[in-house]
Amino acid sequence: MNPHKNIYFIDMLSGLHQSPIISNLKTLSVIIGTISPISPIQPQIILRRNFISPMAEESLRRSLAEKQSTIEARGNAIRELKSSGASKSEIDDAVKALNALKLEKTSIENQLKASISSSGGGDTNDAFRQAVVNTLERRLFFIPSFKIYRGVAGLYDYGPPGCAVKSNVLAFWRQHFVLEEDMLEVDCPCVTPEVVLKASGHVDKFTDLMVKDEKTGNCYRADHLLKDYCKEKLENDLSISADKAAELKHVLAILDDLSGEQLGAKLKEYGIVAPDTKNPLSDPYPFNLMFQTQIGPSGASTGYMRPETAQGIFVNFKDLYYYNGNKLPFAAAQIGQAFRNEISPRQGLLRVREFTLAEIEHFVDPDDKSHPKYSEVANLKFLMFPRGEQLSGQSAKRLSLGEAVSEGIVNNQTLAYFIGRVYLFLTRLGINEERLRFRQHLPNEMAHYAADCWDAEIESSYGWIECVGIADRSAYDLRAHTDKSGAQLVAQEKFAAPKEVEKLVITPVKKELGLAFKGSQKMVVEALEAMNEKEAMDMKAALETKGEVDFKVCTLEKTVTIKKSMVSISKEKKKEHQRVFTPSVIEPSFGIGRIIYCLYEHSFYMRPSKAGDEQLNVFRFPPLVAPIKCSVFPLVQNQQYEEVAKQISRSLTAAGISNKKDITGTSIGKRYARTDELGVPFAVTVDSTSSVTIRERDSKDQIRVNVDEVAAVIKEVSEGRCTWADILQKYPAHTSASADDEN
Missing domain, CATH: 3.40.50.800 (Anticodon-binding domain)
Incomplete structure (x- = not known):
């Protein structure tokens, strides 16, 4: 059977209002890019997208600019003809030629509008999204929280069918990961003491840049305002030049990497003001996204509502390792609520202030990141978006995990194994595999300690949405909590027979360092002790030849001078009966609410009633997750x-x-x-x-x-x-x- 026999294709450039199929539709809410694979039996209305390459779009913009210049020149020429007393026929011919140019300009504008709309923006996605959200709210999948009191932005309640879908998704997550991978599940408190989140870096660095309306005090995320401005210009201002369009696209590409000063400069350069009042904005400044609270009645102990569930697993590593028989590798998992005090929540269920996370911390020997079940996923082939393709302006491509690992695109087998398991989890839930990709983090997105990081992104009416992060976080988390707490969060490998090993020994001379750096001594000592072997031996050689060396201390964010009297560096041979090391962590982190919303969009479609006089909404949920x-x-x-x-x-x-x-x-x-x-x-x-x-x-x-x-x-x-x-x-x-x- 031809699977497309009963599908009505409607070209975006044709007169949609003239189609008898959709004459009764209030919204154009049935879009090919926003429904899951089509049943071969039932007719459905689908809007065919007309994708255009960036080069073609740039060519259209240049043609439009050239046509506009020509029209202006011809207009000036006509005015000169009239002022010079030219004949009527000569003027009429010139006006006729000008009108023809204007028609050509209109045609180019229409092509450009169509290309922009088809590449993910425009009214069609908005109409489809509204149809989905209206159905979800009407059938009580979700409800704006505290609705009778006008609600609170970024907070939503799940109604009966929404609770059932969420419960089914989480039950399958437990089956697919916790049970099948023999993980250790924990359930930790939502309130977290400040010292824990200080060690993890959240207290100092878990921020977004915010600006305020200087008259009303209303707050906005600075990067969102800049992003909205750039997208609005690219989509709706057809008069901008190709060079300007390229500049705006470049700003969008580097948006996450802009400092506060750079972001503020761009807002001023483009004249961006408060969207509601048009009032001037303050300079951007960091706003910590964690909800702060006090633990106990005295208010002496500060805590926060956790922004993620991972820290509860890290601080319990020692006990979990013992429970697992002191064996690696093993994984711990947790499902629970997390909280982020978003500056200006938007995108509906995708950006909220309270949400459910399901996180896995897989602890592995840093010297052996192979995985015994890697062969089970090595042949999986799906859309991957390595950083090389992103940086060169190419598109995502289909790759097998085996290829990605052998070519060094994915860092190691264990990371690849979890990428494969995430792919299977999402597609079995009902996510359309054609609209799922795994995007590798660019260098400017990566934490300095991360070995590799990929996001599972799902395409929705909002564009590509990050729903799962799969990261090799090296040993950063356990080391950070070891340093702060003093507890040794380490693993041991016992040798069958003693081994003679050559060990690097770095001995800071604290007295000398204290005299030189006073209050900064502790951070300098920690930085010296954290050097790897190459850095330490390079320093040793420099100290022996020059007597001093420049040394960058990241925690101080400056370079200091280390003298020969301040540190001793050597290699010593020792016999060891065991190897003690800090495990690396592979972390898949799932935004359950985002996955469920994308599932709603991928499952939603409309089909005509038997009489053909109305369109019926359908959610094509697999039985696995159906409420x-x-x-x-x-x-x-x-x-x-x-x-x-x-x-x-x-x-x-x-x-x-x-x-x-x-x-x-x-x-x-x-x-x-x-x-x-x-x-x-x-x-x-x-x-x-x-x-x-x-x-x-x-x-x-x-x-x-x-x-x-x-x-x-x-x-x-x-x-x-x-x-x-x-x-x-x-x-x-x-x-x-x-x-x-x-x-």
Whole structure:
């Protein structure tokens, strides 16, 4: 069967309003870029995107600028003809030529508008998003928190179906990672003492740059204002030159790397003001995103609502390592709430102040980052966006994980293994694999201690959204907590026989350093002791030849002079019975709310009713995550049928299958439409006391099954032990008139 037989393609450049298919639509909310793979059975309305390359867009902008210059020159020439008393026919010919140029300019503008809209912006994405959000709110998947009090930005409640979807996603996460990978799960407090987050760096560095309206005091994220300005200019100001467009694109590319001063300079250069009042803005300054609180009634102990769940795992490493039999590698996992006091929350469910994280910390020997199950994912092939392609302006490409590791694109096998497992997790949830990519962090995004870092990004109506981060954080976290707490968060490898090893010994002379650096002595000592072997031996050689050397102390953010009398550096041979080391950490971190929102968009589509007079909303959730697995309907209001429906519902519940009865007197078609809008994959219709029909949501195919077999059939297909196609082969199709009673 041709999978595209019943798909209506509507070209973006054609008259959308003229299409009989969408004449009744209030919004153009069915977009090819925003729905998941198409059922081969049901007709759906899809908007075909017209993608254009950056070079082609630049060419259009240059053509537009040239055409505008020509029009202005021709206009001046006509004015000169009129002032010089030229003949009417000569002037008419010149005006005719000018009008032709204006038509050509309009054509180029239309092409440029279409290219910008098709590349991710424009009204189509907004209309689709609004259709999804309206459906989610109306069916209580989520609700703005404290709505009767006008709500609070960045806070949302999950309603009954939203809670069920979230619960199913988290249950699958536990199955896919915690159980299958034999992880140790912990549950730590949301309130975290300041000392913990001081050690991790959050107190000093967990900030965004903020600006204030100088008259009203309203606050805005500085980078968001600059980003909005650049995007608005690129999308809507067709008069800007190609050079200016290139400059704005460059600003967008380096936005995350701009300092406060650079960001402030750009805001002033572009004349950016407060969006609501048009008032001038303050200079950008850092704002810490953590919610601060006091622990205990005295207020003497400061704490914060945790911005992530990882620190609870790191501080428990010593006990978890013991629980695991003092063996590496092992992983610990945690699901819990995290809190970030966003300056100006936007993008709906994607940027909120309280959210659910699911994080894994996989502890591994830094000298051996191989993984015993790596071969299980090495052949997976999907969209990857290495930093080389990003820096050279290329697009994401399909790569197998095996290729990526062998070519050195992905740093090590364990990191690659978790990238593969994340890919399988997301696609099994229902994320469209064509709109999922793994993007490698650029050098300016990487922490200095990280060995490698990738983001799983999902395309939505907002663009590419980071939903999972998979990072090799080296040994930074455990070392930071070791230094701050004094607890030795280390692992041991016992040797079968003693080994003679050559060890680097760095001995700072604290008396000399104290005299030279006074209050900064501790940071200089720590920096000296943290040198790797090459740095230390280079320093030793320089001290022996010159007597002093310049040394950069990162924590002081300056270079100091180290003299020969201040430090002793040597190599000593020792016999050791064990190796003591700080493990490296591979960290996959999942933004559960972001994943669920993208799943909503990827699952949503609209299809015409049987009569063709309206569009019906459908969520194409896989049974794995559907909020309700099965609905049960008596065909008509009949006591016998209702008793059978209750019996079937009880058997489904006993089998662990969530279900919902609907004994209202509305037509069966309307009841199907209601449950399709909730994403319920199967509907049981009771039309006799001995056998019933089971309808599949997307194909709308129906089969007839004996009453006592219903629970077993639904359980088998909803748990993935067989497919709907397998069921169709096993049970007779139901083709009566009632089967087609679709509203």
